[in-house]
Amino acid sequence: MNLKCFAFFCCLFDFGHMFVIFVCIDNVMARPRKPGKIQTPPRAKAFMPVGYYKSSSEAVQLNIEEFEVFRLLDYEGLTQSEAAKLMQISRSGVARIYEKARYKLAKALTEAKKIDIEGGSNLFDNDWYECERCNSKFNSLESESPGTCPLCNSTYIHMVNN
Amino acid sequence: MRIVIPIDDNSLTSNVSDTFARSNYFALVDKENGNLKMVENPFKAMTKGVGVKLFEWLVDTHKMNALLAFEMGYKVQQMASEANLQIIIVNEQNKTLEELLNFMGIEPDSKI
Numbered sequence A: 001m002n003l004k005c006f007a008f009f010c011c012l013f014d015f016g017h018m019f020v021i022f023v024c025i026d027n028v029m030a031r032p033r034k035p036g037k038i039q040t041p042p043r044a045k046a047f048m049p050v051g052y053y054k055s056s057s058e059a060v061q062l063n064i065e066e067f068e069v070f071r072l073l074d075y076e077g078l079t080q081s082e083a084a085k086l087m088q089i090s091r092s093g094v095a096r097i098y099e100k101a102r103y104k105l106a107k108a109l110t111e112a113k114k115i116d117i118e119g120g121s122n123l124f125d126n127d128w129y130e131c132e133r134c135n136s137k138f139n140s141l142e143s144e145s146p147g148t149c150p151l152c153n154s155t156y157i158h159m160v161n162n
Numbered sequence B: 001m002r003i004v005i006p007i008d009d010n011s012l013t014s015n016v017s018d019t020f021a022r023s024n025y026f027a028l029v030d031k032e033n034g035n036l037k038m039v040e041n042p043f044k045a046m047t048k049g050v051g052v053k054l055f056e057w058l059v060d061t062h063k064m065n066a067l068l069a070f071e072m073g074y075k076v077q078q079m080a081s082e083a084n085l086q087i088i089i090v091n092e093q094n095k096t097l098e099e100l101l102n103f104m105g106i107e108p109d110s111k112i
């Protein structure tokens, strides 16, 4: 923000430096962004088209953030600002992710492509686990693994990160 | 662990409700001693602010510390996270209360 103001200020007086300054801004913007918080893992790992198998090997990769933004805006009906607050990212970040998500989904539906939902650990509000016995998903309230499923007490659980 | 389960009607064969806050009934299950209580959702008809009332009622009045659901709106999820509750999301839609009690090792017949 400061850099932007500075750039604007300089532009008023010195057009010669505009190019350099904008390169700087671009560099700042290209820094890796903090990933948005995700509430719960998506229910399915992938979606498959039925009746058209030609390009099934080539899947559209929808990442979990894109899935979450799409879900919050179009399923939960939140505004971009509300979604941004919930995911702890900027509103413009939400807008960018939303555009990508919509394009990918439109592409998958139009071209009959498989949709893979890519994981990413440490994105969730809590760590999430899945029970291999009862297939439920549950959050972990402590930093270490819960050890057993809170529903059926099975010890066959694994972390959901993919 | 005291688990709240949203159910469509107040019977053991009831399905887990599709919605959490607007569920008709709740089953309040104490996993340790196997106690089961089915109560009507007093906030079902409320138009606004259901979540806050519902959480006060579940957590403060009924001392529940875990929520089980098939589907949970983002607000319920957010409040559950903030209240540090255990969230359990069951996989299939047609899980009945009876099946869930079996998973918990609770014999429902003797507890009704």
Ligand SMILES: [Zn+2]
Binding pocket: A131, A132, A133, A134, A135, A136, A149, A150, A151, A152, A153, A154
């Ligand atoms: Zn389990």
